[in-house]
Amino acid sequence: MSDEGSVEIKDLVKTYVDDRGRPTFTAVKNISLHIDTGEFMVLVGPSGCGKSTTLRMVAGLEKITSGTISIGGRVVNELEPKDRGIAMVFQNYALYPHMTLFNNMAFGLQLAKKKKDFISETVGRTAKALGLDHMLDRKPSALSGGQRQRVALGRAIVRSPKVFLFDEPLSNLDAKMRVQMRSEISKLHAQLGNTMIYVTHDQVEAMTMGDRICVMRDGLIMQVADPLTLYRQPENLFVAGFIGSPPMNLLKGKVQRRNDGLFFVEAGEKSALTFPLKARLEPVANKYVDKEIVFGIRPEHITNEPKEGSSVPVTLTVDISEPMGSESLVYLKTGTGNLIARIHGEHLFHLGEQLTVQFELEKVSLFDVETEKVIR
Ligand SMILES: Nc1ncnc2c1ncn2[C@@H]1O[C@H](COP(=O)(O)OP(=O)(O)OP(=O)(O)O)[C@@H](O)[C@H]1O
Ligand SMILES: [Mg+2]
Structure with a gap:
């Protein structure tokens, strides 16, 4: 050209x-x-x-x-x-x-x-x-x-x-x-x-x-x-x-090595989340054992439908819910604050309700706290 x-x-x-x-x-x-x-x-x-x-x-x-x-x-x-x-x-x-x-x-x-x-x-x-x-x-x-x-x-x-x-x-x-x-x-x-x-x-x-x-x-x-x-x-x-509306959820925490592999453990005492870091994420997280890290997951990768692959079910408490008709943005309480999930379908969720959601872990991005760059 x-x-x-x-x-x-x-x-x-x-x-x-x-x-x-x-x-x-x-x-x-x-x-x-x-x-x-x-x-x-x-x-x-x-x-x-x-x-x-x-x-x-x-x-x-x-x-x-x-x-x-x-x-x-x-x-x-x-x-x-x-x-x-x-x-x-x-x-x-x-x-x-x-x-x-x-x-x-x-x-x-x-x-x-x-x-x-x-x-x-x-x-x-x-x-x-x-x-x-x-x-x-x-x-x-x-x-x-x-x-x-x-x-x-x-x-x-x-x-x-x-x-x-x-x-x-x-x-x-x-x-x-x-x-x-x-x-x-x-x-x-x-x-x-x-x-x-x-x-x-x-x-x-x-x-x-x-x-x-x-x-x-x-x-x-x-x-x-x-x-x-x-x-x-x-x-x-x-x-x-910046990209995505609502944007990616960014959770602060640490990488821990346990008997059955590497885990992301969210900061905070109450309702802190823990996720296994497997497949693609394992070599990525290896250099960060016992170090701080940011765990990023988009609202649309937290769903209430069981998914194939590396998804993990977690039961969390509903804080706020914003029904928009065909989907709802649901704020769920975690160790360091709130997480937004985009739940498909016509639902009404109530404050304090327990909701079991699936985290699609293959879609997760991990970030270095200091450089703020994605870890590959
Ligand atoms: N004549 C000027 N003298 C000094 N600083 C200026 C001048 N013009 C712009 N700036 C500053 O330069 C920065 C960049 O301005 P610019 O207009 O390029 O921003 P922008 O990204 O277009 O923002 P917006 O989305 O608000 O339009 C701003 O902090 C602004 O205050
Ligand atoms: Mg401008």
Whole structure:
């Protein structure tokens, strides 16, 4: 594949400075990331982790402190935003209020002195694809939030950039509209095949839209992987606790050697859990005998149906239950606090009730307490 839409970020650092050029805050500490032509890459992470700063450096809206950014194999550090072959869609899409929808979309092409026929054909085709073709003479004030967001998208699309940059473009929309626009952007990506870099703090958006996801924290990359790998094999405690809703249960405890093998023994006196560490987990835990460890299991891997394989039944006390119709999130008391189980089916569980659940131990991840990294 040609690399004309690839984006290469290398040892990128951003330190903000004050009016006198004194450093104030390093928002991006040192990140390297390669994005293939046509790839949909999501940058996700909590507020303040440096997502927008990174995207704005790719766009050329923010000066780079050190490192390089290449688009299509060419270093763009010193290029103006308009010369980078990118188009950016922001959360705050700022349409021109006095212009019709047509002119809002055509504006960039008019500035670039494109031919009139070309402009009306391009805007018409794009508006049709976005379901806006019957309202091209309306002003933004006569549009719904979702329609305005689509105009902002259209304005980026007509410029046929090599790379689309999105910074939380859906966060001003209500929940239903967000889900709809999410699938529209995914469809658009499938149709256009352009490279897209999409910033969000919403891990559901990240999981449903990204070919790959880059999880960031405090100006650093914590893991880059496709959604399922991220879900199944989190590299560290941060990713384990960030991806998934509700996130992975993380229990503190120790590895103990007993007569019949290795065990994870949860900390705490009352209702502390104990699990055998067999098969894949045994060699992994071997180096941690009598040491602290974090035992991670997802809520959906704690069920009330007997499972094949290495699952273990445990009876626990129900603390809180959140019935959601087809499933319930049940908080169960353990040695160090609560554990959330996702129980399928229509049930009502009550405070203090005893519930026997199965732990699917082959799905467990173990983490080093000090490095916070997964143990392999
Ligand atoms: N001009 C600035 N001067 C100093 N610090 C800044 C400046 N702009 C941003 N920051 C800081 O840099 C960090 C990263 O900001 P950034 O906007 O990239 O975060 P983000 O990941 O996009 O967060 P959010 O999800 O809230 O949009 C934040 O701690 C922010 O306070
Ligand atoms: Mg931001």
